[in-house]
Amino acid sequence: MTRDDLYKQILAKKSMLCVGLDTSFEMMPPHIQAMARDGGIAFQGKFFQGRTRSVISFNKAIIDATAPFCVAFKPNLAFYESLGFEGMKALEVSVDYIRNTYPDHFIIADAKRGDIGNTAKMYAKTYFETMDFDAVTISPYMGSETVLPFLEYKGKFAIVVALSSNSSSSDFQFSVQNAKPLYQVVIEKMMSISTPENMMFVIGATKADKLSEIRSFCPDNFFLVPGVGAQGGSAEEVIKFGSNDKGGLLINSSRAVLYASKGEDFAKAAALVASETACI
Numbered sequence: 053m054t055r056d057d058l059y060k061q062i063l064a065k066k067s068m069l070c071v072g073l074d075t076s077f078e079m080m081p082p083h084i085q086a087m088a089r090d091g092g093i094a095f096q097g098k099f100f101q102g103r104t105r106s107v108i109s110f111n112k113a114i115i116d117a118t119a120p121f122c123v124a125f126k127p128n129l130a131f132y133e134s135l136g137f138e139g140m141k142a143l144e145v146s147v148d149y150i151r152n153t154y155p156d157h158f159i160i161a162d163a164k165r166g167d168i169g170n171t172a173k174m175y176a177k178t179y180f181e182t183m184d185f186d187a188v189t190i191s192p193y194m195g196s197e198t199v200l201p202f203l204e205y206k207g208k209f210a211i212v213v214a215l216s217s218n219s220s221s222s223d224f225q226f227s228v229q230n231a232k233p234l235y236q237v238v239i240e241k242m243m244s245i246s247t248p249e250n251m252m253f254v255i256g257a258t259k260a261d262k263l264s265e266i267r268s269f270c271p272d273n274f275f276l277v278p279g280v281g282a283q284g285g286s287a288e289e290v291i292k293f294g295s296n297d298k299g300g301l302l303i304n305s306s307r308a309v310l311y312a313s314k315g316e317d318f319a320k321a322a323a324l325v326a327s328e329t330a331c332i
Contacts, residue, residue, distance in 0.1 A: 053186050053207055055249055055274065055298060057142065061123040061156055062299040062332070069330035070160065070276065072306030073114070073146065075107055075131050079307075080199045081314045084110045095122055103135055107142035115150060115312060117319040121326040124158035124302050125150055126276075132137075149185055149222055154252035158302070160276070164213060166191030166198050176201040180208045187211050189254060189276070192238055196245050203250050209274075214239050215266070217256025217279030218324045238272050248272040252302075255294065260286060261293035271296060278304045280329065295332075303330040 062068055078086065088106045115125065127146060132139035150159055161179045165172070165188065179188040180202070188207035192198055202210040215225055215235040220321070225235045232240075239253055252274040255266060275294055279289050280303050289305050294301050310331070313321035 057156075058123065058158055058274070059147055059298045061158070061241075065121065065123055066332050067121055067123055067330055068287075068295075068299060068332060069118075069122040069302045069304045069326060070126050070158075070302040071114070071309050071326060072162070072278070072304045073111060073125055073127040073131075073317065074306040074310065075111055075114075075127075077106060077135065079311050080106060080110050081316065081318050083316060084318075086089075102138055104138040104142045104145075107135070107139065107310065108133075111146040112149060113143065115146070115154070115317040116323050117323040118309060118326040119154045119157065121323065122157070122330075124160060126160040126306075128160050128162040128306070144183065147185065151184055154277050159184075160211065160302075161185040164189045164191045166193055168194050168197040172198055173201040178180045178203065180193045180199055180205045187252065189213060192242065196241060199242060199251075200245065203246055205250075208250065208332070210246070211254060211276050212238065212242050214242075214255040215253075215255050215262060215302040219255070236269065243270060243273070248274070252276055254278065260289040260293055263290065267294060267296065272298070272300075274298075274302060276301055276302045276304060280305045280308075291330070291332060299332075301330075305329050313326040 084106050087109055088103045105283065127143055132143040147159060150157055165175045167175065181187045188202060189201055190202065191212045192212050196281055199210050199212060215221065229233045229237045255263060255275040255277055256279045276292065277290050290301060290303055309322050309325045312325045
């Protein structure tokens with residue numbers, strides 16, 4: 053998917069929302085958890101049991117409910133990896149379901165990989181070829197070599213963590229290098245080896261006051277903005293300070309959407325929250 057394709061979806065939906073699929077088995081509604089004990093489910097020509105069945109059922113309901121109101125989905129790989137084989141199968145099925153049912157949606161692997169050499173190449177192959185994500189989040193601590201293999205795929209994006217939403221981000225990200233904060237050094241270096249057609253940046257919603265500053269030296273790239281909803285970030289402030297003439301934002305909300313209700317109305321509740329978030 054190109055940057056223009058993504059912008060067209062933003063205009064069509066009047067939304068910049070990215071739904072984070074941080075699917076925790078323990079936080080799903082009790083009746084969905086119970087599916088893990090109650091036989092299996094036939095889905096896309098295959099049969100799934102146990103926690104795989106529960107995660108697939110939950111994700112499918114959330115995806116169907118929120119797809120009309122969002123332009124992107126972002127599975128957080130840690131939640132699937134923690135369930136072992138069951139979780140990874142559920143991730144694979146969920147990504148395939150989005151790709152086949154909602155092909156205009158942008159799909160992000162929230163993996164925060166950060167290695168170099170052949171390892172980085174294998175990560176890029178995993179997410180862009182084997183699993184067919186549109187983008188993957190990357191931690192740039194080891195330098196530009198962590199990113200370059202991901203830039204070789206046309207129509208795919210590296211999303212580099214620059215300024216995150218967590219409180220301890222100040223441990224490193226605000227340190228000064230050559231009279232510039234480290235997050236600016238990172239962004240400018242990544243811009244020098246890429247284009248807005250293959251590079252995005254993570255900028256936390258809880259740092260909304262920094263968005264206009266970052267836009268002054270990074271005018272064209274998309275920003276993936278976590279921290280809206282459960283972490284207290286404001287979608288209105290993010291749009292005010294961070295948008296550009298191509299949209300320029302994917303505003304992520306995870307827990308506030310996924311766990312809007314613990315009852316059998318969980319999908320309906322998720323749709324309501326999604327419809328009220330990141331509208332333009």
